[in-house]
Amino acid sequence: MIEIKDLHKSYKMGSNSLHVLKGINFSVKEGELVAIMGSSGSGKSTLLNILGMLDGYDSGTYHLDGVLIKDLNETKAANYRNKFLGFIFQSFNLINYKSAWENVALPLYYQRVGRKERKERAIHHLKTVGLEPWAEHLPSELSGGQKQRVAIARAMAAEPKVLLADEPTGALDSVTSHEVMALIQRINDEGRTILVVTHEEDIAHMCKRIVHLKDGVIVSDSVVEQHRLEANV
Amino acid sequence: MFRFIFDKDTWQEIWGSISKNKVRTVITVIGVLWGIFVYIALSGAAKGLDNGFEKEFQDIASNSMFIWAQSTSMPYKGFKIGRSYNLRTGDVEALKNKHPEIQFIAPRNVQGVFGGEPPQVVRGFRTGTYRVFGDYPVVDRVAKKKIYEGGRFLNDDDIKYDRKVVVIGEKVRDELFYKDEEAVGGFIKIGSIYFQVIGVYKINNFGFEGDDSILMPFTTYKRVYNMGDLVGWMVVAAYDDVDIVALEEKVKGTIKKMHDIHPDDERAVGGFNLGEEFGKIKGFAKGMNLLSLVVGLATIIAGVIAIGNILLISVKERTRELGVRRALGATPREVKAQILLESVFLTVVAGIIGIILGAGVLALIQALLPEDGDFPYTNPTVPIPFVLGALVIMVVLGTLIGLIPAQRAVSIKPIDALREE
Numbered sequence: 001m002i003e004i005k006d007l008h009k010s011y012k013m014g015s016n017s018l019h020v021l022k023g024i025n026f027s028v029k030e031g032e033l034v035a036i037m038g039s040s041g042s043g044k045s046t047l048l049n050i051l052g053m054l055d056g057y058d059s060g061t062y063h064l065d066g067v068l069i070k071d072l073n074e075t076k077a078a079n080y081r082n083k084f085l086g087f088i089f090q091s092f093n094l095i096n097y098k099s100a101w102e103n104v105a106l107p108l109y110y111q112r113v114g115r116k117e118r119k120e121r122a123i124h125h126l127k128t129v130g131l132e133p134w135a136e137h138l139p140s141e142l143s144g145g146q147k148q149r150v151a152i153a154r155a156m157a158a159e160p161k162v163l164l165a166d167e168p169t170g171a172l173d174s175v176t177s178h179e180v181m182a183l184i185q186r187i188n189d190e191g192r193t194i195l196v197v198t199h200e201e202d203i204a205h206m207c208k209r210i211v212h213l214k215d216g217v218i219v220s221d222s223v224v225e226q227h228r229l230e231a232n233v
Numbered sequence: 234m235f236r237f238i239f240d241k242d243t244w245q246e247i248w249g250s251i252s253k254n255k256v257r258t259v260i261t262v263i264g265v266l267w268g269i270f271v272y273i274a275l276s277g278a279a280k281g282l283d284n285g286f287e288k289e290f291q292d293i294a295s296n297s298m299f300i301w302a303q304s305t306s307m308p309y310k311g312f313k314i315g316r317s318y319n320l321r322t323g324d325v326e327a328l329k330n331k332h333p334e335i336q337f338i339a340p341r342n343v344q345g346v347f348g349g350e351p352p353q354v355v356r357g358f359r360t361g362t363y364r365v366f367g368d369y370p371v372v373d374r375v376a377k378k379k380i381y382e383g384g385r386f387l388n389d390d391d392i393k394y395d396r397k398v399v400v401i402g403e404k405v406r407d408e409l410f411y412k413d414e415e416a417v418g419g420f421i422k423i424g425s426i427y428f429q430v431i432g433v434y435k436i437n438n439f440g441f442e443g444d445d446s447i448l449m450p451f452t453t454y455k456r457v458y459n460m461g462d463l464v465g466w467m468v469v470a471a472y473d474d475v476d477i478v479a480l481e482e483k484v485k486g487t488i489k490k491m492h493d494i495h496p497d498d499e500r501a502v503g504g505f506n507l508g509e510e511f512g513k514i515k516g517f518a519k520g521m522n523l524l525s526l527v528v529g530l531a532t533i534i535a536g537v538i539a540i541g542n543i544l545l546i547s548v549k550e551r552t553r554e555l556g557v558r559r560a561l562g563a564t565p566r567e568v569k570a571q572i573l574l575e576s577v578f579l580t581v582v583a584g585i586i587g588i589i590l591g592a593g594v595l596a597l598i599q600a601l602l603p604e605d606g607d608f609p610y611t612n613p614t615v616p617i618p619f620v621l622g623a624l625v626i627m628v629v630l631g632t633l634i635g636l637i638p639a640q641r642a643v644s645i646k647p648i649d650a651l652r653e654e
Binding site: 049052054055074075078079081082083087089093095096097098102106107109110111112114115154158 | 241242245246249250253254553554556557558559560561562563564565566567643646647648651
C-alpha cells in the first residue's frame with residue numbers, strides 16, 4: 001500500500017538547512033495497523049505530513065497504492081488526499097459551525113457527492129462510531145471523545161485507502177483514549193490500513209507493528225503482539 | 234468554474250459559512266449597506282431637489298431677463314451725461330429682428346410700482362389701491378398664471394380693439410367682490426373709467442405681480458395713461474439653449490445704438506438677468522447631484538474595503554478551518570472561489586438591502602412632505618442605470634477586494650494552516 005525508498009527531507013532555516021529525514025525506507029501492506037513512535041524532533045510528524053501529501057520531500061520515492069507521489073501541485077495533492085487518505089488530528093479539527101454530520105460529509109462535498117447522498121453516507125459513518133443521535137449537534141456540544149469519534153467518521157467518510165492519525169489520543173484522558181483506540185482497532189479489523197503517530201508506549205502497543213524513529217532514521221521496526229481493547233462503542 | 238458557481242452545494246456551503254458567523258456577517262453587510270444606502274438616499278434627495286426646482290420653474294420663462302431704461306453715465310454724440318431716455322414700442326420689433334435667439338419680448342407698463350401712486354379702484358362701496366399693469370398676452374408665458382372662475386387671460390383682440398377689460402388678482406377679487414358674487418363679468422372703476430373683469434388669476438410660487446394687481450391690455454393702458462409709445466420695461470425671453478448672459482450684452486448693445494448711448498456706458502441700460510440667477514440655482518442642484526454621486530461612491534468603496542478587511546481577518550481566523558478543508562481534499566481553487574463568492578455574495582446582499590432601505594427613506598421623505606409645500610422637493614428618484622451601475626461597481630470591487638483574502642487563504646500551506654493555533 002505504502003512504499004517509501006530512501007526518503008530525504010530537509011528544511012531551510014535561513015542560511016543553514018535542517019536535515020530532518022535522512023533516508024527512510026519503509027513499507028506498509030494493506031490492512032496493517034502501524035504505530036510510528038519517536039521523541040519530538042525525531043521526524044515522525046514530518047514523515048506523516050509527507051505521507052499525507054501535506055508536505056513534499058527532497059529525494060527518494062513515495063508510492064501510494066502504486067501511484068508515485070512526487071512534486072504534486074496543490075490541486076493534484078488535494079485530489080489525491082481526498083481520494084486516498086483520511087486524516088485524524090490530535091485536536092480533532094472539526095469545523096465548529098458545522099454539525100456533526102456536516103463535518104463528516106465534508107470530504108464527500110469535495111468529491112461532488114450530492115447533498116442527499118452525503119447526508120445518508122455521513123449518518124451511516126456516524127452510526128459506525130456510535131454517534132448517530134448526535135448527528136445534528138455542533139462540535140461544541142460534544143465531549144472530547146465524541147469529537148474524536150466524529151473526526152474518525154469524517155476520515156472514513158470518503159472510504160480512503162489509508163487512515164493517518166496524528167496523536168489521536170493526545171488530547172484525551174485515558175478512558176476516552178482507549179475508546180478511540182478500540183474504534184481504530186475495529187476499523188482496522190475491517191481491513192483498513194492505519195498509521196498512528198504517537199509518543200505513548202501503551203497506545204503504540206495497541207497497534208500491530210511499531211516503527212521507532214530517531215534523528216531522522218528508523219531505528220527499529222517490529223511486529224508486536226497487539227493489546228486488544230474491549231470494543232464498547 | 235461556471236458549474237461551480239451554479240452548483241447548489243456551493244451556495245449551501247457559502248450559506249453555511251456566512252450564516253453561522255453571524256456577527257462577522259452582519260458587520261460586513263452593514264459596511265456596504267451603509268455605503269449604498271448613503272449613495273441612494275443622497276442622490277435620490279439631490280434628484281428630488283432638482284425635480285423640485287424644475288417644477289417650480291416649469292411655469293416660468295426662466296431663460297429670460299428684464300431690461301429697462303436708466304440715465305446715461307457718459308456723454309456721447311453731443312448728449313451730456315445724466316440724460317434720461319425711454320424704451321419705446323419700436324425697440325421691441327427692432328430687437329426681435331436683430332436677435333433671432335429671442336423667443337419673445339413682453340413690453341410692460343405699470344402704475345404704482347416705480348414711484349407714483351397706485352390708482353384707486355372702486356366697486357360699489359368697496360375701494361382699494363392696486364398696481365395696474367399694461368400687458369400683452371405674451372406676458373403669461375413669462376410666468377404662467379392660473380385663471381379660474383371661468384374667466385380668461387388677455388388676448389390679441391383685447392390689444393387690437395383697446396378693450397377696457399382687466400384680469401384681476403385673487404386678492405383684488407376678495408377685496409372688491411363679496412364672497413357669493415361672480416367676479417368675471419363684473420365691472421370695476423379704475424380712476425374714472427369702468428373696466429370689465431374677464432378673469433381672476435392665481436399665482437404659482439413665482440410671480441412678479443403678486444396676487445394684488447390688475448392687468449389690462451397694453452394698448453388700453455397706453456390710452457388711459459397717455460403713454461404714447463413708451464415702454465416701462467421689457468421682459469426678453471430667449472430659447473432654452475441660448476446663453477442668456479451673452480444675449481444680455483448683445484441686447485443692451487443694440488439698445489445703446491438705437492438710443493445714442495455710449496457703447497461703454499454701463500449704467501444707461503438697466504437689466505436683471507433672471508436666467509443667470511436661475512442658472513445659479515440649477516447649478517446648485519447639479520452640484521448637489523455630483524456631490525451625492527461622489528460621496529455615495531466613496532462610501533461604497535469604503536464599505537467594500539471594509540468587507541475586504543473583515544474577510545482578511547476572517548481568513549486569518551479561519552486559517553485552521555481552511556487547512557482542514559484542504560487536508561480533506563479542497564483544491565486551492567475551491568477555497569479561493571469560496572472566499573471570493575462569500576465576498577461577492579455579501580456585497581450584493583448588502584447592496585440590495587441598502588438600495589431597498591435607501592428607496593424606503595426616499596419614499597418616506599416624499600410622503601412626509603406636504604403635497605404643495607414650499608420646499609422644492611419632488612419625486613426623488615435614482616435612475617435605474619445608476620442603481621445597476623452602483624451594483625456592478627460593488628460586485629467588481631467586491632471581487633477585487635475578495636481576491637486579497639482569497640489569495641491569502643491559499644498562500645498558506647495546508648500543513649502550516651493546520652499547525653496554526
